[in-house]
Amino acid sequence: MIFAVISEKYTDLRIKKAQRGDEKAFCDLVRDMEPLVFNLAYRMLGNRQDAEDMAQEAFLRVYKALPAYRGEASFKNWTMRICKNVCLDELRRRSSRITAEEEIPETIADKTDVQAKVLAGERLRSLEEAINSLDERSKLLIVLRDINGLSYSAIAETMELELGTVKSAINRARKKLRTVVEEQNLL
Amino acid sequence: MSCEDIKNLLDEYITNELTENDKELVEKHLAQCDSCKAEYELIKAQKSELKELCEPLPNDFEDKLAKKIRGHRLASVTVKFGAGLAAAVALVCAVSVSHTKLYNKSLENKLTAVTGNAAVTENESATEESEDKVAIELPDEVLEKNEPEADAGTKNNSTADNETSTPKVVSETSVEAVVSVVTDEADNGAEVTEAVDETEEAAEESFSMARMARSVASEDVTLTVSADVDEVRELLSGIDEVSLIGEDETELTAEVVNLSYTDLKSALADLDIVDEVIESDAPESESNSEYTIKIECKKER
Numbered sequence: 001m002i003f004a005v006i007s008e009k010y011t012d013l014r015i016k017k018a019q020r021g022d023e024k025a026f027c028d029l030v031r032d033m034e035p036l037v038f039n040l041a042y043r044m045l046g047n048r049q050d051a052e053d054m055a056q057e058a059f060l061r062v063y064k065a066l067p068a069y070r071g072e073a074s075f076k077n078w079t080m081r082i083c084k085n086v087c088l089d090e091l092r093r094r095s096s097r098i099t100a101e102e103e104i105p106e107t108i109a110d111k112t113d114v115q116a117k118v119l120a121g122e123r124l125r126s127l128e129e130a131i132n133s134l135d136e137r138s139k140l141l142i143v144l145r146d147i148n149g150l151s152y153s154a155i156a157e158t159m160e161l162e163l164g165t166v167k168s169a170i171n172r173a174r175k176k177l178r179t180v181v182e183e184q185n186l187l
Numbered sequence: 188m189s190c191e192d193i194k195n196l197l198d199e200y201i202t203n204e205l206t207e208n209d210k211e212l213v214e215k216h217l218a219q220c221d222s223c224k225a226e227y228e229l230i231k232a233q234k235s236e237l238k239e240l241c242e243p244l245p246n247d248f249e250d251k252l253a254k255k256i257r258g259h260r261l262a263s264v265t266v267k268f269g270a271g272l273a274a275a276v277a278l279v280c281a282v283s284v285s286h287t288k289l290y291n292k293s294l295e296n297k298l299t300a301v302t303g304n305a306a307v308t309e310n311e312s313a314t315e316e317s318e319d320k321v322a323i324e325l326p327d328e329v330l331e332k333n334e335p336e337a338d339a340g341t342k343n344n345s346t347a348d349n350e351t352s353t354p355k356v357v358s359e360t361s362v363e364a365v366v367s368v369v370t371d372e373a374d375n376g377a378e379v380t381e382a383v384d385e386t387e388e389a390a391e392e393s394f395s396m397a398r399m400a401r402s403v404a405s406e407d408v409t410l411t412v413s414a415d416v417d418e419v420r421e422l423l424s425g426i427d428e429v430s431l432i433g434e435d436e437t438e439l440t441a442e443v444v445n446l447s448y449t450d451l452k453s454a455l456a457d458l459d460i461v462d463e464v465i466e467s468d469a470p471e472s473e474s475n476s477e478y479t480i481k482i483e484c485k486k487e488r
Contacts, residue, residue, distance in 0.1 A: 002426060002428075002446065002450050002451065002454045003450075003453070003454045003457060005425050005426055005454075006422050006425075006426070006454040006455065006457075006458065007454075007457065007458065009421060009422050009424075009425050010422055010458050013418055013421055013422070021260060023253060023256045023257055023260065024253075026256060027249060027252065027253050027256070030252075031249065034244055034248055034249065034252075035241070035243075035244045038242065038244050038245075038248065039241060039242050042242045043240075043242075048242070048245065051242070052245050052248065052251075055248070056248075056251060056252055056255055059252055059255075059256075060255055060256065060259060063256050063259065064259070123236070124236070124239060124240060127236055127237070127240060128240060131240075142237065145198075146233070146234050146237035146238065147237055147238065147240055147241055149202070149238075151204060152199070167195060170198070171194075171195070171198075174230065174233060177233070178229070178233065
């Protein structure tokens, strides 16, 4: 109980300070979220450099939008939502650029192929490939739930979906992922 | 519960997010249903593998972010200042043009006077024109702010010698005022808000301090934290079990009743602000204990 009260108050204080432009308070506020946002960006965009750029961009947007934050959603979920939107915007931008330039995008599998084999082994590489083959929504849900460990209600707030929809969509995404992995193993 | 219902709870069962009641239901069901048990093992294995895909954050991520935020803040202040400066320059130019026109006009009048024409009448009309110009080009608040000077200047208009100096006096004073207003705005509106907040906080603080006893005989525990007094006071203010009994610029002293010292310390330590703990007379860890705690705040207001 006391942990929750103090932690909530601490976050509120940081938000107020950050809203007044305190850079350090802002950095304190988002410190715990940095790995989550970075991982989401990494899985969405496919390589570390783009993920870092977009995660930084997402946090900058959060900072800019902070004066307008009124606490309707929890700060963490609000931040994750902004990150999700930044990544989706980037993917849309890439998609239109690729169509215009007729180029094949550099995928996570291309970039991390060697790295994944060396560092995480064949099994994890297959899993990464399987995740990449999912549609954007399924990928987002898997990352938010199983890699970032967000609760269903936090995901519902982040994705702006109903709780029931989130649960069933995550179940479907997991089944899809499992099917892809099984197909890979058969090859 | 059907198998479908149970399968929908498996994920939260694995992450320990279920209520005790639901947890029990799932456990009972898994003990007797092979299909759900198999599904449970699959989800658990998949989640465990996915967790391994967690990508480590780049080492310098936070430094880069701090720089980016600082850069944005400086840029926005510069833009505000630049906009303010541009407005001020534009105003100076407008007033200068106006003044130059008036000067030319008055010079013309003087020349006319020298040549023996109706100087007074024309000079008066020039003064009227100058007042019109200034009134149009200066913001209302500036005109209000400079009303006494403007009036004083207008009163001097009765003599032909002051006809050119009058609008000049009004203009320069007004421009100075505008630059001052604009610069204040450029200094960041947030700081103004902050100053107001701080004043309110200070008033509130002195009120609450007046209610507090100033000195405490001894403290059972001293915590040193890297936070300022205001922050710590705010953090403790929502906890019924903690009553502040003393405060100065760098320290807070509180009486704690029915709250375990271990829990209080852990809750503060959890925020990563506790630097040092000196337990001169460590209170009992039972939740019904009573003790005083001194919190030394390293960051002063």
